[in-house]
Structures are given as structure tokens and as C-alpha cells.
Amino acid sequence: MGHTDKQMKDALSADEQALLNTFLDEHSLFYGPDPAIMRDHTIGPRSAIEDELLQGELDPHALNLVRGRLHAALDETYDMVEQMGTAPGAKWGDLVTAVYTATGDLSSISPKGVVVFSGVCHYPLKFIAKYWAKDPTVGLHDGDGFIHNDSRYGNIHNTDQSMIMPVFHEGEVICWVSSTIHEGENGACEPGGMPAAAESKWDEGLKMPPFRIVENYQVRRDLLTFLQNSVRDPKLQYEDVKVKLHACLRLIERIRAVIAEYGKENLIACLRKNIEDVDIEVRRRIREMPDGTVRTHAFIDGTLRENVLIKYNLTVTVKGERMILDVRGSSPEFVNRSINTTVASLKTCIATAYLLYIWPDLPHNMACFSAVEVLSDENSLLDSSFDAPNCMSLIPLFKSFTLPTIALAKFMYSCPTRYTAIYSSHFNQPYTFIYGGVTQHGEVTGNFCADINGNGGGARENRDGEHAVSPCFGYMCDTGEQELIEEELPVLRLVAQHLTKDRVGFGKYRGGLGYEQLITSRDAGFWGFMTGGTGSLHPSAYGLFGGYASPVYTLCKIREVNVFDTLKTDPRSFKFDLVELMNEQAIPGAKYGAYDMGMTFEPVQEGEVYMICQGAGAGYGDVLDRDPNLVIRDLEEDLISHETARALYHVVYDEDSLVLDVEATRAARAAEREARKRRGKPFDQFVAEWVRAEPPEDLPYYGSWDDPTRIYAGQGAGRVVMARGAVTGVMMPNPKDVRIAELEAQLAAATAGRG
Amino acid sequence: MKIPMTEYLAIDLDREMWECRCCGHLIQSARENYKKGLLVYDRNPREIHKPLLDTTKYQRSFAPDPAWCALLEYYCPSCGTMVETEYTVPGHPPLHDMEFDIDALRAQWKDRPAPAVREIPDDDERIKQLRHTHAH
Numbered sequence: 015m016g017h018t019d020k021q022m023k024d025a026l027s028a029d030e031q032a033l034l035n036t037f038l039d040e041h042s043l044f045y046g047p048d049p050a051i052m053r054d055h056t057i058g059p060r061s062a063i064e065d066e067l068l069q070g071e072l073d074p075h076a077l078n079l080v081r082g083r084l085h086a087a088l089d090e091t092y093d094m095v096e097q098m099g100t101a102p103g104a105k106w107g108d109l110v111t112a113v114y115t116a117t118g119d120l121s122s123i124s125p126k127g128v129v130v131f132s133g134v135c136h137y138p139l140k141f142i143a144k145y146w147a148k149d150p151t152v153g154l155h156d157g158d159g160f161i162h163n164d165s166r167y168g169n170i171h172n173t174d175q176s177m178i179m180p181v182f183h184e185g186e187v188i189c190w191v192s193s194t195i196h197e198g199e200n201g202a203c204e205p206g207g208m209p210a211a212a213e214s215k216w217d218e219g220l221k222m223p224p225f226r227i228v229e230n231y232q233v234r235r236d237l238l239t240f241l242q243n244s245v246r247d248p249k250l251q252y253e254d255v256k257v258k259l260h261a262c263l264r265l266i267e268r269i270r271a272v273i274a275e276y277g278k279e280n281l282i283a284c285l286r287k288n289i290e291d292v293d294i295e296v297r298r299r300i301r302e303m304p305d306g307t308v309r310t311h312a313f314i315d316g317t318l319r320e321n322v323l324i325k326y327n328l329t330v331t332v333k334g335e336r337m338i339l340d341v342r343g344s345s346p347e348f349v350n351r352s353i354n355t356t357v358a359s360l361k362t363c364i365a366t367a368y369l370l371y372i373w374p375d376l377p378h379n380m381a382c383f384s385a386v387e388v389l390s391d392e393n394s395l396l397d398s399s400f401d402a403p404n405c406m407s408l409i410p411l412f413k414s415f416t417l418p419t420i421a422l423a424k425f426m427y428s429c430p431t432r433y434t435a436i437y438s439s440h441f442n443q444p445y446t447f448i449y450g451g452v453t454q455h456g457e458v459t460g461n462f463c464a465d466i467n468g469n470g471g472g473a474r475e476n477r478d479g480e481h482a483v484s485p486c487f488g489y490m491c492d493t494g495e496q497e498l499i500e501e502e503l504p505v506l507r508l509v510a511q512h513l514t515k516d517r518v519g520f521g522k523y524r525g526g527l528g529y530e531q532l533i534t535s536r537d538a539g540f541w542g543f544m545t546g547g548t549g550s551l552h553p554s555a556y557g558l559f560g561g562y563a564s565p566v567y568t569l570c571k572i573r574e575v576n577v578f579d580t581l582k583t584d585p586r587s588f589k590f591d592l593v594e595l596m597n598e599q600a601i602p603g604a605k606y607g608a609y610d611m612g613m614t615f616e617p618v619q620e621g622e623v624y625m626i627c628q629g630a631g632a633g634y635g636d637v638l639d640r641d642p643n644l645v646i647r648d649l650e651e652d653l654i655s656h657e658t659a660r661a662l663y664h665v666v667y668d669e670d671s672l673v674l675d676v677e678a679t680r681a682a683r684a685a686e687r688e689a690r691k692r693r694g695k696p697f698d699q700f701v702a703e704w705v706r707a708e709p710p711e712d713l714p715y716y717g718s719w720d721d722p723t724r725i726y727a728g729q730g731a732g733r734v735v736m737a738r739g740a741v742t743g744v745m746m747p748n749p750k751d752v753r754i755a756e757l758e759a760q761l762a763a764a765t766a767g768r769g
Numbered sequence: 770m771k772i773p774m775t776e777y778l779a780i781d782l783d784r785e786m787w788e789c790r791c792c793g794h795l796i797q798s799a800r801e802n803y804k805k806g807l808l809v810y811d812r813n814p815r816e817i818h819k820p821l822l823d824t825t826k827y828q829r830s831f832a833p834d835p836a837w838c839a840l841l842e843y844y845c846p847s848c849g850t851m852v853e854t855e856y857t858v859p860g861h862p863p864l865h866d867m868e869f870d871i872d873a874l875r876a877q878w879k880d881r882p883a884p885a886v887r888e889i890p891d892d893d894e895r896i897k898q899l900r901h902t903h904a905h
Binding site (some may be wrong): 037088101104125250273304305306307308309310311313314321323333375423424428430431432433434435465475476477516520522549550552553556557558559561562563567568570593596597599606607608609610634635636637638639657662670684687689690691693694695696697698700701704705709710713715719 | 772773774775776777782804805806807808809810811814817818819821822823826827828829830831832833834836837838840842843844846848849850851852853856857858859861862863864865866867868869870871873874877880881884887889890891893894
């Protein structure tokens with residue numbers, strides 16, 4: 015009989031145990047993500063010097079000046095990256111610079127920056143401090159810079175690359191700085207860095223744990239060459255490593271100037287106090303909320319490869335100053351689909367939702383979420399394992415910007431103070447075109463279009479949502495200059511940001527509309543597009559307090575035709591409107607099609623037209639409460655049809671003059687309220703007639719039903735039920751195999767009896 | 770004291786009842802699911818989010834699939850106000866979305882002044898004064 019570990023441990027002397035520990039420390043086979051770092055989103059304890067300074071007498075005036083200088087430096091470096099960056103994302107504001115305490119807690123970000131990027135950077139930073147700093151082959155020195163992109167070590171997805179640098183003063187690390195850009199191309203199995211087709215983490219391209227690429231403030235060319243050699247766009251990789259480095263260098267220069275003027279003590283105290291002040295204020299705001307539980311959920315209607323219904327479950331409980339977010343009961347992870355997310359990324363996105371939609375007045379740092387506890391099922395969609403691919407984590411993560419907003423609205427409505435207006439759902443899908451191929455300049459590239467930043471805003475309790483205002487993850491991003499894009503890429507926009515009539519979340523206040531994107535390619539070598547969105551069967555952004563959701567969206571194509579020929583020979587047959595183009599089918603010989611919003615990379619020929627819509631925000635309140643004058647204004651602005659005005663808003667007016675009939679409208683709305691009372695059923699009766707004990711058998715369903723401890727996966731005879739604590743990943747069949755099986759069954763049925 | 774909990778619902782702490790803020794109808798005990806006191810309608814989501822593409826030509830048309838999406842509308846039985854919408858899966862049990870600790874709520878409001886209209890920092894008029902928007 016062999017010894018158990020415990021017996022062996024018991025048998026070791028103290029010296030032997032120490033020797034064993036040293037041996038194990040020095041002979042780690044692989045430094046993977048450290049759960050002690052990756053599962054802890056809270057701010058750490060004060061360091062000795064932080065404690066000494068904060069226990070002592072502080073000069074608020076000096077701290078305020080230091081804070082102002084840091085913000086100015088962060089703003090300056092943000093602008094540097096935006097002006098110099100090569101990545102399309104950098105040009106539109108998809109970036110951030112940030113400063114951290116010496117122990118690695120995020121203290122402050124550039125005022126215009128994307129919070130999520132820096133919100134995840136403390137994870138790799140703490141990894142560097144814990145492992146590389148003490149490793150004799152790596153170490154930590156003045157002038158070091160570490161590059162990183164693997165979300166398993168702390169990132170949203172691996173298109174985003176960071177430069178992380180320690181700031182030394184008098185031989186010690188006094189703080190850290192970082193710069194992050196959504197770079198896009200990263201050598202994945204599809205161009206552009208967000209491969210829906212990835213079936214394992216090995217398909218996702220560059221997978222960088224934090225490693226030192228900068229020594230003595232210089233980029234190591236051998237390592238940079240390795241990275242350039244691993245991606246489709248070596249120019250992008252080269253330039254943006256340098257751009258991020260120089261943003262960090264400028265930050266370090268500014269920080270050293272702050273130390274010279276105000277002393278290191280004021281810098282250290284300011285960085286720590288930024289965090290502690292936010293933590294204290296967040297706990298106070300939670301105490302303002304009513305104790306109780308709010309339950310919500312969202313359904314994702316596909317994996318980007320097939321249609322399935324995926325549950326994102328969220329229960330929020332408040333008791334005193336405790337707030338617990340429970341996402342247990344959500345779908346299991348998909349082991350060969352790319353839409354999983356690590357729990358660290360999930361928490362960072364939820365934290366960002368707090369800063370964007372719930373408490374936008376708070377200083378932007380990680381303390382906004384430190385007081386919040388999060389419960390999740392391991393091996394689930396929202397807390398995926400080390401091996402699960404997660405390069406399209408945006409699918410659940412984008413919902414993480416809006417679902418907490420809906421839940422917290424129900425806690426905040428009664429609070430005595432408004433920190434911002436109660437907000438319905440911002441649109442929450444990464445709708446844009448991802449592209450790849452050889453440009454008109456002969457350069458190989460792969461990236462994505464800025465339209466992802468044009469999500470429609472959600473309606474608020476006091477006004478309509480704004481059209482195509484920002485991505486759900488940030489508020490200062492732009493949708494780019496099409497003329498500049500066309501100079502670099504063989505992508506032409508045939509219709510310029512035409513608002514999506516009738517495609518919006520209706521309500522007392524409506525969401526902001528998205529816009530149509532009709533594009534084609536011209537003068538390319540090889541070229542192709544992909545899209546990475548869900549929400550084609552089940553709406554993505556839900557309404558609030560009686561408001562309706564955003565609609566569902568459809569990818570439309572006109573293929574097997576060169577539209578440039580059509581524009582030359584018969585320009586009238588080309589309508590500059592998606593719906594008209596698709597319904598009239600006026601281009602002879604063209605093949606028209608309407609599809610789900612998830613499309614893996616597809617080669618395109620010159621002049622073929624691909625059309626999507628940017629999504630709209632959700633509505634707030636009852637449609638019958640919408641001011642009839644606002645309905646008329648929507649008609650004047652061609653945002654809705656007469657049918658919507660009449661049938662949905664129940665407004666009576668003259669269609670030619672748009673003159674409102676106030677009395678008739680009042681009567682029509684009163685009649686509709688009476689009609690509702692006639693058609694509505696008492697709740698208990700409705701539940702008895704309508705509710706099922708389990709998900710419909712023929713529906714491919716993933717997640718809990720009414721009991722969050724029982725998690726379903728699949729459909730029909732193949733459906734399995736997992737218990738909480740025993741959730742395992744789900745392997746999906748190849749969609750082509752599924753289609754072949756369907757066709758073979760049809761063939762067999764058609765040829766039955768023919769021997 | 771009546772505490773506004775949503776755009777359309779208040780909790781009357783004295784009576785411990787959910788109340789419609791539009792008509793004052795007493796909906797349900799505040800210690801229970803307010804939905805039990807409302808009317809529910811299983812709305813075909815395609816009536817709200819109508820197909821925009823010709824459904825004889827295309828399966829996908831910017832309209833939800835009723836097999837994959839149910840839309841429950843909750844009405845006040847007295848005034849017909851649509852208090853809430855719930856997008857869900859056909860047959861999924863309706864969410865008990867708000868369950869508040871009424872004793873704690875009472876204690877919380879004991880020393881607070883009666884609820885007043887909240888001042889919203891980013892209200893419409895202020896925004897108009899501050900910057901250009903496309904809402905004109």
C-alpha cells in the first residue's frame with residue numbers, strides 16, 4: 015500500500031518540508047493563471063507605507079493637486095495613443111491608460127478611456143509582482159515593460175494587448191502604469207482577432223501571459239519579431255507595441271515630476287485614497303438601497319455557430335452594505351465554442367456597468383465593485399475553465415453591461431438620491447463587420463469596423479435614448495471617419511449611417527436607434543467579412559418598467575452580382591435602404607439572403623453587398639404614456655412608420671399634415687387600456703395554463719429553468735441535467751455534420767423503397 | 770408612507786401593499802409577488818417587433834421567433850397601465866423579480882423625509898443647455 019500525501023507530509027521534518035517547498039517553488043512546471051489572483055476582484059490591504067501615511071495627517075489640498083496632475087497625465091497619454099495608434103480601435107478611442115498602486119490595485123484611469131481594459135489589468139500586474147519579480151530568470155527592474163493579452167491571466171478577450179510597467183523610485187516600485195489597445199488582429203484562425211470559428215484555445219491566436227518585452231526602456235526586437243511573425247499584420251504589431259510603450263514612458267515622466275514637486279508620500283497617499291474613498295462611498299450607496307432580492311435573466315440565442323437558447327441568470331441580493339450578485343444557474347460552458355468568459359472578465363464588465371450606468375459620478379477605479387460579492391458556477395459560460403475558448407466572450411460580456419443595470423434600477427428607484435437617471439438597456443451586441451484579406455495597397459490585414467461603437471442608447475426615466483451613441487462598454491468611443499477607412503481598406507460604405515426606422519425599443523421613452531451598414535469591397539486582392547453577433551431570434555436588450563426590448567436583427571446579403579456594374583448601368587435599381595433593397599429584389603441576377611447575425615469568415619467578391627444594422631436601445635415605460643407630441647416628432651424624423659404610431663402608440667393624427675388630434679388620441683388610448691383589461695388573465699390562472707415544468711423538449715436549451723441548482727443542456731433525448739457543483743462543459747457537434755445528417759435523412763426519405 | 774419602487778409601483782408601508790402609482794389600485798400584499806395582483810397577456814412578440822422583410826421571401830425578417838421568445842405584458846387590472854414587460858422563453862415560469870424586506874424598508878424610511886420627486890443630475894433641460902443633440 016502506498017503512502018497518502020498526508021502520511022508523507024506528516025512524516026517530513028520541518029527541514030525536509032522547507033526543502034520540499036523550496037524545490038517545488040523552484041521547479042514549477044508551468045506558471046498558469048493563479049486562482050488566488052484571478053478569483054479576487056477586491057482591493058488589497060494597505061501596504062505598510064500606505065497605512066502609515068493614511069493613519070497620519072494628510073494634506074487634502076496637496077492630494078487634490080496630485081490627483082489633478084495624474085488625471086491630466088492620463089488624459090494626455092490617452093490622446094497620445096489615439097493620435098499615434100495604428101489599430102483601428104486606437105483611432106476610435108478603444109483604449110485606455112491607467113495608474114495602479116505599488117501593490118497593483120487600479121487607482122485611476124484616463125478620463126476618456128475604456129474602463130474594462132484597465133479594470134482587468136490588475137490581474138496580470140499582480141501575476142508579474144507575485145511570480146516574475148522574484149524569479150531569477152525574469153526579475154523586475156527599472157525600465158521593464160511587460161506585454162500581455164491572454165484573458166485567462168486577466169483580459170476581456172485576446173484582441174486587447176497591454177503594456178504594463180513598474181515605476182521605480184529610490185530603488186523600489188512606487189506604482190505601476192499601463193496602456194491598452196484593442197489591437198484586433200492576433201493570428202487567430204479567422205482574421206481580426208475575434209474568431210467565432212475557434213473551437214479550442216489553440217485557434218485563438220496569440221496567447222500571451224505577461225512577459226517582459228521591454229528592457230531598459232527598449233523593445234526587445236527578437237521578441238517583437240516573434241510576435242510579428244505570429245500575426246497577419248506585422249506593421250500593426252510593431253507600431254502599437256511602441257505606441258503603448260511611449261504612452262507608459264510619458265506617464266512615468268509625469269509621475270516623476272509629481273514626486274519631485276509634491277513628494278512620494280503624497281503620490282502614494284493619493285493613489286490609495288482614490289481607491290478607499292470610492293469603496294467607502296459604494297458601501298454607503300448600497301446601504302441606501304432597500305434590502306431584498308431582485309431576479310432577472312437574459313437569453314442568448316446562439317453560439318455564433320448554431321441557434322441554441324443560452325440562459326444568463328442574475329439574482330441580486332442587498333442586505334445592509336452587502337450586495338451579492340449570483341449568476342449561478344446560467345448555461346454550462348461550451349468547450350468547443352468561443353463565447354465563454356472567465357469570471358474575472360465577467361466581474362470587470364459588471365463593474366464597468368456600475369461606472370457607466372449606475373454610478374457614473376464615481377471616480378473610475380476598481381473599488382467601485384470591491385464591496386460586491388459574486389457567486390458563479392465553475393465550468394459555466396460565465397466562469398469558464400482554463401481550456402474553454404473565450405475569444406468571443408463579448409457575447410455574454412456585453413449583456414453584463416446591461417443586465418445589472420436592469421436589476422439595480424429596481425433597487426435604486428426608491429433611493430432618496432439619484433446619481434444619474436434610471437436607465438433601460440443600452441444595446442448590447444458587438445454588431446459590426448470584421449474583415450480580412452489583402453488591401454488595395456497589397457498589405458495583409460484583419461480587423462474590425464468602428465461601427466461596433468455605434469450602439470443605440472437605452473431610454474431613461476426622463477428622456478429618449480440617444481441614437482448610435484456609444485458602445486455599451488464605453489462612452490467616449492467614435493465610429494470613425496469612413497473616408498479615412500476607405501483610404502486604407504478596400505471596404506466601401508454604400509449607405510451612410512441611415513437610421514433604422516421602426517427598429518427600436520418602444521416605450522414612454524424609446525431607445526436610441528442604430529443605423530444601417532451597407533458595405534461592399536472594391537480593389538482588394540482576396541477579401542472577406544465576418545460578423546459576431548447574436549439576437550436574431552430573441553431580442554438582446556430588454557426594456558424597463560413596461561418598455562419594450564430592442565428588436566431582433568438580421569444579416570442581409572446581395573451576392574453573385576457586382577453592384578458597381580449595377581450602379582453604372584441601372585442606378586435606379588439600387589435603393590439606398592436595406593428594407594427596400596431586400597423586399598424589391600430589383601437587381602437582376604442577384605442572390606438575396608437573410609441570415610442570423612453570427613457569420614464565420616466568408617470570402618466576398620467585388621461588389622457583393624453585405625448589410626447589417628447597428629442595434630437600438632431598449633424602451634422605458636408604457637407606450638401609452640408616451641407624449642403624443644414625441645410620437646409626432648418621431649414621424650417627422652422618419653424614425654417610425656404610421657403603422658407604429660397608430661397600432662403601438664395609439665396616436666390619432668392627420669397623416670398628411672401630422673397634426674395631432676388630442677381628444678381622439680386620449681379616447682384611443684383609453685380604449686386600448688380597456689382592451690388590455692379584457693385580454694389579460696389573472697396571474698395565477700395564467701401560470702396554471704402557461705408554465706411548463708421543464709424547457710420545451712424540442713428547444714436546444716442551456717441553463718436552469720425555475721430552479722437555479724438544476725442546469726439543463728441540450729434537447730430531446732440528448733438533454734442532460736446537471737446539479738449545482740457538478741457543472742461540466744458541453745461539446746457541440748459540427749454544424750456541417752448536423753446539416754449533412756439532415757440532408758442524408760431527407761435523401762433517405764426521398765429514396766425509401768427504391769432499394 | 771408610500772415608497773415609489775418603480776415607474777408604476779409603490780409600496781404602501783402602512784397597508785403593506787403594492788400599489789399602482791397611476792390609479793392607486795391596491796395590487797397585492799407587499800410581502801408577496803406583485804405580479805399575482807396583475808393581469809398577464811401572452812403577446813405574440815411579432816405584433817410589437819413586426820417583420821420588416823417579406824416573410825414569403827425570407828425566414829429572418831427582424832422579427833422574433835415566437836418559439837424562442839415569449840413576451841409577457843403585465844397590466845394593472847384597474848387602469849390598464851402596462852406595469853412591466855417580461856421577455857422570456859415560452860413556458861418559463863415568470864420571474865418573481867422584486868422581493869423586498871418590508872420590515873427593513875420600514876426601518877430604512879423611519880427617519881427619512883417622505884419621498885419627493887428626485888432631482889436627476891443629467892435631466893433633459895440641463896442636457897439641452899450643455900450640448901448639441903440630434904433630438905430636434
